[in-house]
Amino acid sequence: MKLLEGKTAIITGASKGIGKGIAEVFARHGANVAFTYLSSVEQAQAFEKELSKLGTIVKGYRSDASDYTAAEKLIEEVLKDFGAVDILINNAGITKDNLLMRMTEDDFDAVMRINLKSIFNTTKAIQRTFLKQRKGSIINISSVVGVKGNAGQSNYAASKAGMIGFTKSVALELGSRYIRCNAVAPGFIETEMTGKLDEKTVQGWREAIPLKRGGSPEDVANACLFLASDLSSYITGQTLQVDGGMLT
Ligand code: NAP
Secondary structure, eight states, X not given: OOTTTTOEEEESSOSSHHHHHHHHXXXXXXXXXXXXXXXXXXXXXXXXXXXXXXXXXXXXXXXXXXXXXXXXXXXXXXXXXXXXXXXXXXXXXXXXXXOGGGOOHHHHHHHIIIIIIHHHHHHHHHXXXXXXXXXXXXXXXXXXXXXXXXXXXXXXXXXXXXXXHHHHHHHXXXXXXXXXXXXXXEOSBOOHHHHTSOHHHHHHHHHHSTXXXXXXXXXXXXXXXXXXXXXXXXXXXXXXXXXXXXXX
């Protein structure tokens, strides 16, 4: 059964990793996909071509998630190209890890701008459309680090915890118009990025997870699929942890 037949989703930061995984699962479930990227231009163009083969409309947009005006322009263009938007996935994010003692102001600001302010930008820009159509599902990709905190990631944890507060507030504000807003909090997800880490260290992390493995982009994507589809039509304001039991 295709759960997103005829729906259109905007996914930020889908040139690789988790965003790419979400775009694949959504297209397989019949969704048209508008996705963004910033620096991985060739990867994004190749992905657009590849994903289009599944038969739905797919288009990549180079758009900086931290830029307010760019977000307005993005939503305008997507509406022009696709005619409608039903789902917004705020996935674009970065890390600039360091102990507080060594963290620079620039590193703090960049993480807050790209991870947290970005969701204000896109949500604000799509709000009018969702209000008019009296439906919409917004999903913010937070992190277990936003729930629990993590030494060496005070900037990242603050941004991800902020996303959860934003999610709950938007759910409260827009619930009466049938617009839902939820967060997904992944644990340790194995992507190209984590593939570069020392295998022994990674194995230690896997052992510490109750389900004894790192997650895949598809694991996160399947949670998003549920929250984007009508299967979750009575769920809003929640944070769904996709972490193999890590924070239990
Ligand atoms: P990733 O592989 O580094 O991918 C990040 C994506 O975000 C890329 O497509 C990148 O595009 C895009 N991006 C970065 N800055 C951007 C900007 N300013 N404007 C637009 N796009 C931007 O990371 P990931 O592991 O898939 O993580 C995706 C999300 O999940 C992030 O929000 C992250 O915090 C969260 N998360 C990840 C994990 C994990 O274990 N991997 C765990 C918990 C939460 P370009 O390369 O084109 O710039």
